[in-house]
Amino acid sequence: MRNIKIAIVGLGGVGGFYGGLLAHYYEGNQEVKINFLVRGAHLDVIKKQGLKVCSKGVEVIGKPTIASDQASDIGKVDYILLCTKGYDLTTVVKQIQPMIGVGTIVIPLLNGVLAYEELKEKLTEIEVWQGCTYMVSRLKEAGVIDNPSGRQKIFVGIEGQLSERMKEFESLLTNAGVNAKATDEISREVWEKYILVSSSAVATTYFNQSIGAIMQMHLEDVQQLIAEASAIARVKQIKLPLEVESLVEERLKAIPFESTTSMHSDFVAQNKQTELEVMAGYMVQQGEKMNVPTPMYHQMYDKLKKYQEITYPE
Numbered sequence: 001m002r003n004i005k006i007a008i009v010g011l012g013g014v015g016g017f018y019g020g021l022l023a024h025y026y027e028g029n030q031e032v033k034i035n036f037l038v039r040g041a042h043l044d045v046i047k048k049q050g051l052k053v054c055s056k057g058v059e060v061i062g063k064p065t066i067a068s069d070q071a072s073d074i075g076k077v078d079y080i081l082l083c084t085k086g087y088d089l090t091t092v093v094k095q096i097q098p099m100i101g102v103g104t105i106v107i108p109l110l111n112g113v114l115a116y117e118e119l120k121e122k123l124t125e126i127e128v129w130q131g132c133t134y135m136v137s138r139l140k141e142a143g144v145i146d147n148p149s150g151r152q153k154i155f156v157g158i159e160g161q162l163s164e165r166m167k168e169f170e171s172l173l174t175n176a177g178v179n180a181k182a183t184d185e186i187s188r189e190v191w192e193k194y195i196l197v198s199s200s201a202v203a204t205t206y207f208n209q210s211i212g213a214i215m216q217m218h219l220e221d222v223q224q225l226i227a228e229a230s231a232i233a234r235v236k237q238i239k240l241p242l243e244v245e246s247l248v249e250e251r252l253k254a255i256p257f258e259s260t261t262s263m264h265s266d267f268v269a270q271n272k273q274t275e276l277e278v279m280a281g282y283m284v285q286q287g288e289k290m291n292v293p294t295p296m297y298h299q300m301y302d303k304l305k306k307y308q309e310i311t312y313p314e
Contacts, residue, residue, distance in 0.1 A: 002031070003030075003031050003032075003033075004031065004032045004033070004078050004079070004168075004172065005033045005035065005074075005075075005076070005077040005078050005079075006022065006032070006033070006034050006035065006077060006078065006079045006080075006081065006172070007035045007036075007037055007071075007074055007077045007079070007080045007081070007096075007099050008022070008034070008035070008036050008037070008064075008081050008083065009037045009080060009081065009082050009083060009084060009092060009095075009096060010037075010038075010082065010083035010084035010085075010088075010092075011036055011038040011042055011046075011051070011083070011139075011145075012083065012084075012138075012139045013135075013136075013137035013138040013139055013145060013147075014083045014109055014133055014135065014137060015081065015083025015084075015109070016051060016053070016137070016139055016145035017053055017055070017135065017137040017145050017147050017152065018081065018083070018109075018133075018152075018154070018173075018178055019034065019036055019051065019062060019064070019081070019083075020051045020052070020053035020060065020061075020062035020145055021053060021060065021062065021176045021177050021178055022034045022062065022172075022173070022176045022178070023036070023050070023051065023062030023063055023064040023065075024053070024060040024061060024062040024063070024176070025175060025176035025177065026176065027062070027063050032172065033065040033066075034062075034064050034065055035064050035065050035066040035067070035068075035074045035077065036051070036064045036066070036067040036068075037068065037069070037071055037074065037095070037096070037099075038067060038068075038069065039069040040069075040142075041142040042139070042142045042143060043067060043068070043069055044142070045142045045143030046064070046067045046143055047067050049061070049143065050062055050063040050064075050143075051063075051064075051143055051144075051145065052143060052144045052145070053145045053147070054140070054144065054145065054146045054147065054148075055147045055150045055152075056147070056148065056149060056150030058150075070098075071095055071096050071097065071098040071099045072098040074098070074099055075098065075099065076098075076099060076100070076101035076104065077099045077101075077104060078103065078104060078105065079104070079105050079107065079169060079172075080096060080099060080100070080104060080105070080106045080107070081107050081109065081131075082096075082106055082107065082108040082109065082110065082115075082119075083109050083110070084110065085110070085273070085275065086110050086111065086112060086114060086115050086275055086277075086278040087273045087274070087275065087277070087278070088273075089110075089115055089118055089119070093119070093122050093123065100123070100125075100126060103126075104126050104127075105126065105127045105128070105129060105165065105169075106119060106123060106126065106127075106128045106129070107128075107129045107130075107131045107156050107169075108128070108130075108131055109131045109132065109133050109154070110278075111193075111194065111197050111198075111201075111275065111278060111279070112194050112197075112198065112275075112278045112279065112282060113130075113190055113191070113194060113282070114277075114278050114282045115278070116128065116130050116190075127158075129156050129157055129158055129166070129186075130156070130157060130158065130159070130186045130187065130190050131154065131155065131156045131157075131186075131190075132154070132155050132186075132189055132190045132193045132194075133152070133153065133154045133155075134151070134152070134153045134193065135147060135151060135152040135153070136148070136149060136151070136259075137152070152178065152179055153179040153180070153181070154173060154178060154179065154180040154181070155180075155181050155182075155183055155186060155189040155190070156169060156170070156180070156181075156182055156183075156186065157182050157183045157184055157185075157186035158184070158186065159184065159185070159186055159187045160184055161184055162182060162183070162184040166182035167182055169182065170182040185239065187238050187239070188238060188239050188240060188241075191233045191238045191240060192240065192241075192244060192247070192248070194229070194233075195226060195229040195230055195233065195244065195248050196248045196251055196252065197261065197279070198225070198229055198279045198280070198283060199222055199225035199226045199229060199248065199252075200214070200222070200252055200255075200261050201261040201262070201263040201264065201275065201279040201280075202225060202263075202279055202280045202297065202300050202301070202304075203218060203221060203222050203225060203300070204260050204261045204263070204264040205261070205263050205264045205267050205276075205300075205304060206300040206303065206304060208264070208267075208268070210257060210258045210259060210260050211252060211255045211256075211257070211259045211260060211261070212255070212256065212257025212258060212259070213257070215249075215252055215253050221296060222249070222252070223245070223249065224295075224296040225296050225297060225300075226245050226248050226249060227245055228283065228287065228292070228293070228294045228295075228296055228297055229283055229297075230244055230245055230248075231292050231293075232283060232286050232287060232290065232292050232294070235290045235292055236286075236290070262275065263275045263276065263279055267304070267307075270311060272312050274308070276301070276304055276305065276308065280297055280300060280301035280304065281301060281305075283297045283301075284297050284298055284301050
């Protein structure tokens with residue numbers, strides 16, 4: 001195997017979990033180097049004792065080759081696994097520039113498709129893959145990531161392509177215990193997840209209720225969101241399963257009743273930055289662009305946008 005450098009950017013629930021597994025498995029490996037771009041108290045703990053990952057009762061410690069809040073300390077890498085929030089994207093693109101060289105590949109594991117589209121526009125000199133992940137993991141405290149169920153999966157790739165580097169990256173992940181798959185049908189995987197997270201994020205935030213509550217008390221509204229998002233995907237010629245609406249609905253019903261979404265949590269905490277544009281604004285904009293009616297998204301987006309403007313006036 002050739003020498004490979006991987007950088008994990010954003011060490012929250014997603015990046016911390018996968019980064020921790022990779023750093024643990026490849027610790028001391030002379031051919032594969034795992035590096036963390038991280039900041040604050042999280043960085044301090046990781047530098048002192050590594051990153052603890054808890055997964056269904058099993059704990060491992062991931063010690064990266066380099067952990068720093070400066071991309072220049074890490075230098076040029078082969079792969080960048082981007083696990084930040086979508087609203088940080090413009091800033092993050094500037095931060096990661098010192099890690100980008102000839103042949104660097106960026107893989108975003110951000111919700112939605114907006115991040116991928118923006119990265120393609122901003123990083124024209126390098127390859128950007130699509131990516132998505134299914135998991136429930138959180139930053140429990142500085143230096144500790146918790147995934148109670150142990151369930152996790154990553155899909156990566158470019159639509160219609162399956163290159164040797166995609167297979168290489170898949171192997172790098174699976175060797176470390178990550179349930180990973182490189183696929184040439186990545187758009188379907190990304191959109192199936194996007195429809196699920198977008199509809200649930202918008203509804204839980206709009207009604208200020210858990211996922212279980214919205215599925216019990218506002219099912220028709222959720223079904224309408226799912227139908228509108230699916231219609232947009234189909235006009236964009238995404239190869240969705242014919243029964244995607246019922247599949248998404250059943251997956252939402254299977255989520256523990258009191259669970260909620262990160263966007264809802266951000267609104268409850270009155271955080272200034274939220275994923276509103278990623279989860280709802282994009283759907284409204286795409287609906288208008290492609291002449292696909294999105295009345296439910298419009299209604300909920302307009303109310304939530306107005307709430308944000310009142311709470312955080314310019």
